[in-house]
Amino acid sequence: RIADDDLLIMLSDHGFERLEKDVYISYLLRQEGFLQFKQGEDIVLNNICYGTKAFVLDPARIYLNLKGKFPCGTVGPADSEETLQQLENLFGSLRIDGRAVVRDIYRKEQIYSGPYLEDAPDLVLVGAQGFNLKANVKAERLTDKPIFTGKHTQDSAFLIVRGLSDEGIVPDMPAVSDVKGIVEKIKGRT
Structure with a gap:
């Protein structure tokens, strides 16, 4: 949970x-x-x-x-x-x-x-x-x-963040490169 x-x-x-x-x-x-x-x-x-x-x-x-x-x-x-x-x-x-x-x-x-x-x-x-x-x-x-029928892409890397009570921390289309900023924002809140 x-x-x-x-x-x-x-x-x-x-x-x-x-x-x-x-x-x-x-x-x-x-x-x-x-x-x-x-x-x-x-x-x-x-x-x-x-x-x-x-x-x-x-x-x-x-x-x-x-x-x-x-x-x-x-x-x-x-x-x-x-x-x-x-x-x-x-x-x-x-x-x-x-x-x-x-x-x-x-x-x-x-x-x-x-x-x-x-x-x-x-x-x-x-x-x-x-x-x-x-x-x-x-x-x-x-x-x-x-x-083969599929290949790796640089796009479509996914990020799922759950349990956050306030908006604006996770971009609408998050990418791997956003993780550092998200973690820094979370740390700044605590």
Whole structure:
């Protein structure tokens, strides 16, 4: 039983949604000339060749192949912004069956901070509902019907707070990031 002055917080670090298609970002980068591999070598990230401007690591983290940062780096400081814009346009316009594939595109400065900012991916993609964005450098097509029917999401994390007698402590659409503020408000009341 929960009394009026009890606090119960339940949360999940992810939600779930229906999975319709896997989308292979490396395939798109190869088709558009951003990602190239050495001829006659295995298609693995260690065999990226000098023409590569960008590559992807799961989950949908795009790195510019920067000179001085990565072996075979080709993108210089003067070309970084233009390359980022080209990638943002490519992913922002990607449609499958008439639907946008990418819901959000973040530059690293929008979601990362601190002393290791330079190690962060240059872009982070968030798939639209039903699309699972994957790196898979060996993919031979843009999409595939997965064997799974569901996937994790960053949305739909849930928070349930019960037993609070006054309103305004819990947002209408709470998220994991709200927990700290809710607990601080509760502590301030006691």
